[in-house]
Amino acid sequence: MSVYFAFARSAFLTQLAYRHEVWANMIGKLVQVFARVAIWVAIYGGTASIAGVSLEQMVTYALLGGAVTGAIRYESIISGIGQALRTGDVAVWLLKPASFPLYVLATELGRAAFRFVILVVPTVAVVAAVYGMLPPASPFHGVMFVAYGLLAYTIIALLSALFGLVAFWLLTSFSLEWMMQAILNLLSGQLIPFWFFPAPVAVIAAHLPFAWIVYYPSAVWLGRLDVTATLSYFGLGLGWAALLAVGVVLLWRQASTRIVVQGG
Amino acid sequence: MAQIIEARAVSKRFRQHRRFPGFLGALKTLVTAEYTEIEAVTDVSFAIAQGEAVGYLGPNGAGKSTMIKMMTGILVPSAGDLTVLGRVPHRERQANAREIGVVFGQRSQLWWDLPVRDSFELHREIYGIPRPRFDENLKSLSSLLDLEPFLERAVRQLSLGQRMRAEIVMALLHDPKILFLDEPTIGLDVVAKDAVRKFLSRVNRERGTTIILTTHDLQDIEEICPRLIMVDHSRLIFDGETAKLRTALGSARRLMLEFAADPGPLELKSARLTSDDGLRKHYLLERDDISLVHVLDEIGDTTALKDISIEEPNIEEVIRTFYQRRNAELPPR
Structure with missing residues (x-):
C-alpha cells in the first residue's frame, strides 16, 4: 500500500513544479465560486426562503458543494486513462508490478489533496468571508460531514475510473468526460440541490451514487438529515462504494486482456 | 543451462476495424463492424537460456515489438505457449514484472516532471527494493553510465542520451533476471551508443543478466549479442550464432x-x-x-x-542482400 501512497505524494509534489499554474488556478477557482454563490443570491433576490431553505443555507450549500468537485478532477482520471491508451503508455504501466487503476486513482487523490489545501480552502474562506457561511448544524453533523467528504472522494474516484476504463473499448475518452460531466452536474446536486427537484426525480436521484458526491455531504452539514438518516445513508453510500470498487476490478480484468498498444 | 524463456508456436493476430476511404466511406465506417486480421507474429518458437544475450532482429513491422510485449505480459498471444521464468507472462503479469526489466527506446518510464533520483525512488517503492541493495545498485550503475551529473535534474530537462542512460539504469535497479530492450539506441549519437553497448555487454557478463534486444542497428547486435534471432513478415527465419548468419543466409x-x-x-x-x-x-x-x-x-x-x-561481408550487407533477394522472389504483400 505504501507504493500508492508514494504515487500520491509524488503527484502532490509534482503540482508544486508548476508555480504559475497554481496562481492561475486560484484566480479561476475564486471567480467560479463567486459566480456560483452570486447566482443563488440573484435567484433569491431578497426572498427570505424558498421551499423552506434560507439564502444563508443555500450559500453554504454552494460553497460546500465545491469542496469535493473543486479538488478532484474526474476528467483527469478519465483522460489520464484515455491518454495512456492513445499514446500507448499503458504498456509502460503493465510492465510494473503495480495496479494501473490504483496508480491513476492514487495520483489523482494526491493532486486532489494539493488542490484542496492550496485552492479549495482559501477560495471558500474568501467567499465565505464576503457572503457568510453557516457552521455545521451540530458537532455530530460536523464530524459526519468529514466522513461523508472522504466517502465522496472515494465514490467520485471510483466512478471516474469506471468511466475511464470504458475507454479501453472506445480507444478515446473525450466523449466519456463529457458524459460524466453532464451526469454529475445534474445528479450530484452540484447545479441544483435535490430539494428543488420534482418529488419523484428527487427520490431517484437521492439513491444514485452521484448523490454522495455533493448533495449528502452538504445536506449533512446543514442538518437536513437527522441522526438516523445521516448514519443509514452513510451505510448506503459505503455500499455503493463497494459495488463500484467491484465494478472497477471486474472491468479492469476485462480491459487488461484486450489491450492494443498504439504507436508500436 | 536452464531455459528461462520458451516460446512454442506463438502467434499474435490483431483485429482492425475496417475503414472505408472518402467522406461517405467515413460515414460507412461509423456503422459497419468489418474487421481485417493482421498477423503480427506467426508460429514463432525459440528457447533462451539464462545468461544469454540475444538480438531480435527484423525490419519494421516484422513483429519484434509484439513479441517483446508478449514476453513482458502486456499482450496476450493468440495461439501457442509462452513461458518466461516458468510463468505465463500475461496471467502472472505482476509476478513476472518483478523479475524482468524493460527499456523501450521510444517510450519513457521515468516520471517526466520529477528529478531522475525521485523517479528511481518511486521505482524502489514499486518493486520493494531493500534500501541497502538499492543504494548499492544506484551507486555502481550510475557511475558506470555516468549519471551523477544529472541525477537531481528533472527528466524533462534531460537530453535523449542522458534520458536513455537513466532508463537503462532504472530497469536494472531491482536486479532483474532478464532485461528486455526495445530499440535502446534509437536516436542516440555515436558516443552515447557506444557507452550503452559497452554497458550492456558488461551487465550481461558481470551480473549474468539475460539480455533480449531488438534493434535496427546491427552494430548493437554484433557488439552485445552472440546469438541472433531474425524475423521477417511475422515469421522466424534465423536462430543461431550471429557469426553464422552469413553462412545461413548464403552470403x-x-x-x-x-x-x-x-x-x-x-x-x-x-x-x-x-x-x-x-x-x-x-x-x-x-x-x-x-x-x-x-x-x-x-x-x-x-x-x-x-x-x-x-x-x-558485414552483417548489414548480409541482411541487405538477403532482403533484396527475398523481395525479388516474393510478390509484394
Missing part, C-alpha cells in the same frame, strides 16, 4: 588478388571472378568450406602474387 566472402604483373585472365574453380582490372582481380567465395589454402593451391605458382585479402 559470399570477397577475395581480392593483386599481382605484380598481369597474369592475364585467371578463372578459378574455388572462387567466382567478378571483376578483372588486370593487376587486381576480385572474386566471390561462395562456398564456406573453401579457404585461402584451396585458392592458393589452385593458383599454383604464387611468385607473381603481391597481395591477397579476404573480406567477410
Whole structure:
C-alpha cells in the first residue's frame, strides 16, 4: 500500500513544479465560486426562503458543494486513462508490478489533496468571508460531514475510473468526460440541490451514487438529515462504494486482456 | 543451462476495424463492424537460456515489438505457449514484472516532471527494493553510465542520451533476471551508443543478466549479442550464432588478388571472378568450406602474387542482400 501512497505524494509534489499554474488556478477557482454563490443570491433576490431553505443555507450549500468537485478532477482520471491508451503508455504501466487503476486513482487523490489545501480552502474562506457561511448544524453533523467528504472522494474516484476504463473499448475518452460531466452536474446536486427537484426525480436521484458526491455531504452539514438518516445513508453510500470498487476490478480484468498498444 | 524463456508456436493476430476511404466511406465506417486480421507474429518458437544475450532482429513491422510485449505480459498471444521464468507472462503479469526489466527506446518510464533520483525512488517503492541493495545498485550503475551529473535534474530537462542512460539504469535497479530492450539506441549519437553497448555487454557478463534486444542497428547486435534471432513478415527465419548468419543466409566472402604483373585472365574453380582490372582481380567465395589454402593451391605458382585479402561481408550487407533477394522472389504483400 505504501507504493500508492508514494504515487500520491509524488503527484502532490509534482503540482508544486508548476508555480504559475497554481496562481492561475486560484484566480479561476475564486471567480467560479463567486459566480456560483452570486447566482443563488440573484435567484433569491431578497426572498427570505424558498421551499423552506434560507439564502444563508443555500450559500453554504454552494460553497460546500465545491469542496469535493473543486479538488478532484474526474476528467483527469478519465483522460489520464484515455491518454495512456492513445499514446500507448499503458504498456509502460503493465510492465510494473503495480495496479494501473490504483496508480491513476492514487495520483489523482494526491493532486486532489494539493488542490484542496492550496485552492479549495482559501477560495471558500474568501467567499465565505464576503457572503457568510453557516457552521455545521451540530458537532455530530460536523464530524459526519468529514466522513461523508472522504466517502465522496472515494465514490467520485471510483466512478471516474469506471468511466475511464470504458475507454479501453472506445480507444478515446473525450466523449466519456463529457458524459460524466453532464451526469454529475445534474445528479450530484452540484447545479441544483435535490430539494428543488420534482418529488419523484428527487427520490431517484437521492439513491444514485452521484448523490454522495455533493448533495449528502452538504445536506449533512446543514442538518437536513437527522441522526438516523445521516448514519443509514452513510451505510448506503459505503455500499455503493463497494459495488463500484467491484465494478472497477471486474472491468479492469476485462480491459487488461484486450489491450492494443498504439504507436508500436 | 536452464531455459528461462520458451516460446512454442506463438502467434499474435490483431483485429482492425475496417475503414472505408472518402467522406461517405467515413460515414460507412461509423456503422459497419468489418474487421481485417493482421498477423503480427506467426508460429514463432525459440528457447533462451539464462545468461544469454540475444538480438531480435527484423525490419519494421516484422513483429519484434509484439513479441517483446508478449514476453513482458502486456499482450496476450493468440495461439501457442509462452513461458518466461516458468510463468505465463500475461496471467502472472505482476509476478513476472518483478523479475524482468524493460527499456523501450521510444517510450519513457521515468516520471517526466520529477528529478531522475525521485523517479528511481518511486521505482524502489514499486518493486520493494531493500534500501541497502538499492543504494548499492544506484551507486555502481550510475557511475558506470555516468549519471551523477544529472541525477537531481528533472527528466524533462534531460537530453535523449542522458534520458536513455537513466532508463537503462532504472530497469536494472531491482536486479532483474532478464532485461528486455526495445530499440535502446534509437536516436542516440555515436558516443552515447557506444557507452550503452559497452554497458550492456558488461551487465550481461558481470551480473549474468539475460539480455533480449531488438534493434535496427546491427552494430548493437554484433557488439552485445552472440546469438541472433531474425524475423521477417511475422515469421522466424534465423536462430543461431550471429557469426553464422552469413553462412545461413548464403552470403559470399570477397577475395581480392593483386599481382605484380598481369597474369592475364585467371578463372578459378574455388572462387567466382567478378571483376578483372588486370593487376587486381576480385572474386566471390561462395562456398564456406573453401579457404585461402584451396585458392592458393589452385593458383599454383604464387611468385607473381603481391597481395591477397579476404573480406567477410558485414552483417548489414548480409541482411541487405538477403532482403533484396527475398523481395525479388516474393510478390509484394
